[in-house]
Amino acid sequence: MPEKKITLSVSVNGVVHTATVEPRMLLSDFLRHALGLTGTHVGCEHGVCGACTVLLDGRSARSCLMLAVQAEGAEIETVEGQGSVDRLGRIQEAFRQHHALQCGFCTPGFIMAITDMLRHHPLETDDQIREALSGNICRCTGYEHIVNAVRELAKERGPLT
Amino acid sequence: MSLRDHSVELRPKLVGKRVKRTEDPRLLAGVGQYVDDMAPAGMVHVALRRSDQPHARILGIDVGEAFSVPGVIAIYDATDLESEVRPAIPTSRMPDYYATPIWPLARGKVRYVGEPVVAVVAESRYAAEDALEHITIDYEPLPFAIRQVDAVKDDAPLLHEEAGTNTIIRREFKRGDVDAAFESAAVTVRGRFRMTRKTAVAMENRSYLAEWDPRKQALTLYTSSNIPGVIRDVLSGCLDLPGTRLRVVAPDVGGSFGGKGSLYGEEILVCALARKLRCPVKFISDRLEDLSATSQAFDELIEAELAVTQDGLLIGLRADVIGDVGAYSIYPWTAALETVQVVSFLPGPYRMEHYRGRIRGVLTPKPPTGPYRGVGRPSSTFAMERLIEMAARKLGMDPVAFRRKNLVNADEFPYRTASGIIWDKSAFQECLAGACAHADYPNLLIERDEARRQGRWIGIGLASYAELTGIGSRISVAPGMPINTGTETSKIEIDATGAITAAFGIASHGQGLETTLAQVIVDELGCRLEDIEVKHGDSALVPMSSGTYASRSAVLGGGAATLAARVVKAKVLRAAAYLMEQDVDDLDMHDGIVTSKSSNRTMTLGEVASAVYSQMGRIPRDRREDLAASETYDPYLGTACSSTHLAMVEVDPETYGVKVLRYVVAEDCGKIINPMIVDGQVQGAVAQGIGAALLEEVVHDDQGQAVAASLADYLVPVASNIPDIGIVHIEADLPDTVGGFRGMGEGGTIGAPAAIANAVSDALSHLGLSVETLPITPERIFRMLQARVDPADAVTG
The missing domain is CATH 3.30.365.10 (Aldehyde oxidase/xanthine dehydrogenase, molybdopterin binding domain)
Structure with missing residues (x-):
């Protein structure tokens, strides 16, 4: 049942938003429907598929498993912060180059998860890349082209320091 | 020139x-822009109360305090919509077929767990779901037969009394004198093959938004469909609106694989409600609803038998198939789409004179089966390619040499199969040779045998198949279906x-x-x-x-x-x-x-x-x-697309987990428009085929309840399950289509289950095991090993 609403202040892609929401509102719904940032997708609502992955204070998080109010004071990054149609970000460009997307529905979640793994995971072998990607489901590509894109990005990045 | x-x-x-x-x-x-990304002003949301009964009469519906939930606008059941819509009827010219009508909400009875019964309309999806909690449906449980082997029996409880039977599809293909062929055969092999029920799991759930324009008295449906034209045409009848006042748009759609390729009651529902309430109405399925109410796939029980001469020539094939079509025949494809294709494609790309294939499609209280990438052919190829490898093994022939001997040769095209399909011309032999060359088959055998000497359970399996793509007006995509697919x-x-x-x-x-x-x-x-x-x-x-x-x-x-x-x-x-x-x-x-x-x-x-x-x-x-x-x-006939898949797998002797070590696809898809996209289609389809072979299974228990209710239960492949796929493009003689293109989007799911089943059978051959049910999960391997233990051995040993 609806309860008392709570005022929330959260930074999304560097812009601070203040909103009043029901405490039960999911972070994914807040991003999509309250802020209109529909690049974050919802594929399962139970934390398995990874389509809703965003960055929460720099680390990947499932926005369907969090309440919006839990993000109070946090810095959220979504796919919209990575680039735009006329100026794609580096990961987005690598996905295009390697044909690492087909229907595109899971793609924003992959891009955000990869942002995290490029910062924190060694990604030196294909096995490591596949293991790191295995928290996200893509039903179209069979993953090979995504692995190719990440391999290139990891090579560009070089070893973690 | x-x-x-x-x-x-x-x-x-x-x-x-x-x-x-x-x-x-x-x-x-x-x-x-996917459907759920759209939010027109004044939009309201639908949430559905679905049946928790597999087969029951609806005695009453009590909405209780549902209207007390702030934001709730309206609540409907089937009786409220009687005057608003006409049902969609999935008609067919096939004899002995019964077309189950499709209504937006269950009328009088429910026939599977997950069938929509009550629709709540509210200002938010949260409020609509709150209201569902208040609704009580009084059911009188009715008897049912959940397994196809029971539902097909004469005395089985009927799901649709009007049909007079649960067997709504019957079809037989026959050529030559198959029984005589079996009498003269030097070697016969047989199996009871079962590709269990699957579902498409597109990452975007089914999503619908209907907008009513009161100025023009016109409706626009935004739908996550891959057949918007068909949906427009059928809704025109259901809603009594001409095409000028009814537009169906599929914006960005997040995958389908067939699951979004049929009409759904929810599409009729949002349109009827938008017109009735004069505001935009949205319904977005969640994943549980997807797993329990999107069309499902396969689920045939195939008893098949192959007759071969001493020289290794195929002479006859007999098959008796029972297809579990679920509770309804879907629109427009009907329940014949999946089932009949199993027996029409069973003879495969092989030269063979004598054939008899019989299918019965039976109603069971489960979600309807419908198109899923590959349609029918993943099941038929699995059965046939298992038989091929079983026969080769029995004859002591190499399975590659055995296939080479029986695949239709280039000089035999056009070749009419025993079920009447015409293969125009395609690189059947070249695909087999290409896959073997790419994998270095002779060395792969040596590698396998060396690994086996070290105690590893390694196996190699192949699958050759052909499919009919780009089908023109000569035949309907689904048998007897009245719409034009050509x-x-x-x-x-x-x-x-x-x-x-x-x-x-x-x-x-x-x-x-x-x-x-x-x-x-x-x-x-x-x-x-x-x-x-x-x-x-x-x-x-x-x-x-x-x-x-x-x-x-x-x-x-x-x-x-x-x-x-x-x-x-x-x-x-x-x-x-x-x-x-x-x-x-x-x-x-x-x-x-x-x-x-x-x-x-x-x-x-x-x-x-x-x-x-x-x-x-x-x-x-x-x-x-x-x-x-x-x-x-109109390409009139359509064109064959052929392929050979080759897989090498390893079974863990302790966990019985299967790992795919190598995978090669050689395919002839005619002139390639964009090789990058073709590779992506092959890789994606093979991954789905590997999922079907090793992981994916919709399970209904004996009470008719769907056991796989989340993506933690219905497992689809992740990156660590799938190897790199070696792809060989064979652009042989181009087909007589304008442009020289063949269709190739589905092939991977057709070859992969069979190739994996053959590879796992090969890996387990020293234990005398043969894979006849997919997915071949660790539990199934465990049970096969348990069943193999001969009590007599146990006594003497």
């Missing part, structure tokens, strides 16, 4: 190039600015057709890629279309685009000939520039368009033509 033709051939072509996709930027930037239309228009709009009825949902169809047009028309806007997925674009499914859009859409582009190009050149004072035969267009071989004069397409449309009197009125054409292509 003349010198001039040579110069044309030497020009860079886009067909065949790895062109980056034009749909990518919006999808990558997070600004694609044509597609392309409408190409150059506007006054020189920009080109190419409109299609097909509906791309991940295949990249905005790019590949533009590539085809660039080559035919001689324009620039960036000047083309491909429109698709909208029933308003062309008079009729049945959509994107059955590996048809590159063949039919590409063919129609080719025809329309040729007509438009001729018009451009005629106008340019007048404007440039040149002989039209001397003109050609490339890169959007018209050139003459007898002059230095050139004109851009933009200049020609401006002269034709905007500069009054520049071209005399009797010679002026709009730079537009609409052409419809």
